[in-house]
Amino acid sequence: MPTINLTEEATLAADICFKPYEPTALKQVFLTGASGFLGAFLLAELLEKTQAEVHCLVRADDDIHAAKRLQTCLERYQLWQADWQNRIHAWAGDLAEAQFGLSNATWQYLGKHIDSIYHNGAIIHNFFPYTRLKAANVTGTETVLRLAAVDKTKPVHFVSSMAVFFSQHYLQQGKLDEYDLPVDDGTLKGGYKQSKWVAEALIRQAQARGLPASIYRPVRILGHSQTGVNANLKDALCQLVKGCINLGQFPDLDVRINLVPVDFVARAIVALSMQPKALGRGFNLYNPESTQWPDFYQDLQQLGTEMDYRLEQLGFDDWLAALQAKIDAGDKRQVYTFLRLFFRSPNNLLMKKPALHSPDMWQLLQELNIICPEVDVALWRTYLRYFQAIDYLTDVGD
Template sequence: MTTVFLTGFPGFLGSALVERLLDRYGTGDEIACLIQSKYRDEAESRVDELLSPAGTEAAETEPAIRLHEGDITAQGLGLDDETADRLQSDTAEVYHLAAVYDLGVSEDVGRAVNVRGTDHVLDFAEACPDIERFQYVSTCYVSGRYDGVFTEEMLREGQTFNNWYEATKFLAEVEVQKRMAEGLPATIYRPAIAVGDSRTGETQKYDGPYFVLQWLLRQPRLAVLPLPPGADEFEINVVPRDFVVDAIAHLSGLDESEGVVYQLADPNPPTVAEMSRLLADAADRRLVSVPTTRTIAKRSLESVPGVYRLMRIEPESVNYFTHPTRYTSGHTLRDLSGSGISCPPFGDYVETLVEFVRENPEIDSSAMV
């Protein structure tokens, strides 16, 4: 029997990844998901959705999905000793996805969840006698505001950070790479900005490019959007959820992926101006761009009465309209070669994202914490 231990369920990426892992493992295997108590009902509902389509006979050949209530911010992950001992004795692979995905996260929360939480999951993995791999989901934005091309070999480059989300994810990856250098078999995945599924548009929350899309949709056909100088040069690197989880599911199954960092990024991302035009076209809006600067836009959203209430664009997201970093994905492209998995161009699925937003206006930007 193989036990796979996973954090981040029933989150946006975690739920989709468990669905992919069901295809890899079989009868007698177990996917053990660490969940917070407050998400118990949602997690159970998601398990039912994942298993029921297969039918009774097919489900009997699939691995079991077992939910274990705990907390990555607690020593021992909040598990009782008996459960922890059993899981560690059986676990061969750990997938650590749990994090606070929120650009406006406070330092205290970011350090508790993203940094100390990762330390605790690493401790759990190192206590597993038969651990074969620690699969860690980081982010491309450990780059901070590095000015230039950021490769998969880079990490500590003296960069500054836009917010505590970036800074704490950077500190967490520093610790993962430290443990990896000390002998922990690990693989690191750095997604760019994850948006909805390219085939269905499904997403769990609206942030990043969705702030711009929602602002466009709230306007009449002639829509105004402030854009910074250099909008035709700065890139916005977004990737659909299905590409991210398909890539992780494939790469995590390769022997040669041990010790490798993969940047899951669009190799040909649109510029800020191009993405704005694509979003406007898909929303059936004629775009009128108004010149502004990053500082003016951010301060207006933060402090000018009525601006945030009108536009509802998260002030922290403004930094990404003048993001000076470009990302290479050499390891990813090499090891996905021949798999049929690749990042689709944003223009190929932008209409699907817009349709989903139109049909699901109740979703907001709240992060799972």
């Protein structure tokens, strides 16, 4: 696998420059990735909390198909409201294409009329190399910055990921302050994380050229805190829960887990983006209470009695051996092969994460009345009930 020099990759085209920013009322918004998990909740939150019309870039055959995809997606996540239809404009396009593949007229129209951009779309894949993700995640971000510069300058709200910090620098430092920036020490592994790192660096270069922009870095995003709706089912923690319940065995690990419900992330991003003093900042969106592994086990074990499964705890090596034995015995469940592969990769759940400190952000979120839900047995009950409702736990495919 070729080594990627992140700093060299992060060079914003010289012709992207910004006129002085003059704030305007939020009447038209541009959103990427609205057909995805977080994007759908961002779209709903923007429609609910503002009067703005939202222009969404959606991969589709044409604009009608794009609108249908959005509606289907909002319905699936129990978000759809018929009276939103007139405020949603769906544009068929692709992050990986020049001008997103939009006609020149549409590109100019959007450049002139939109007041703010929420760039949330990206390809999320743990095993794809950087080269395969670059067009959508990096060049797509550069195209977002081009759009921000067309006609009037408009703020960009970029959804990044906490994973940009998972290089040796912060792992060894052991703590991460809210104003710390991702560093390139050559140790950030994984094409997805690398692509988010480079995209963020492009945003910072645009900031240096006068663009008002903010960066939001969620940790692992799981289901809605009330409905449990979750589309992040390929996530390693979801697969671990599924695999353990199928196996009846749970590994004893010395780690903490940190996750945030999707509704908290969407609310936080939209509310922070409305605060003029928040422009130019980066926000690490994590759960202020990370979960100790034994508490996680206890919650899942307790829920087994109501949800008809049994779970026992094994030492990690014994658990891995039990998993391997199932695979060797011809058990074809994809979750088992995923977990075996996952625990062999260097950046798995066992990686120690830096301690997180963001007092200013939590103060601001408190002022905005946004509280991150606690990850407790009640939340896991909501999540597992959703898993059962969609047959996630019994599905042998992926």
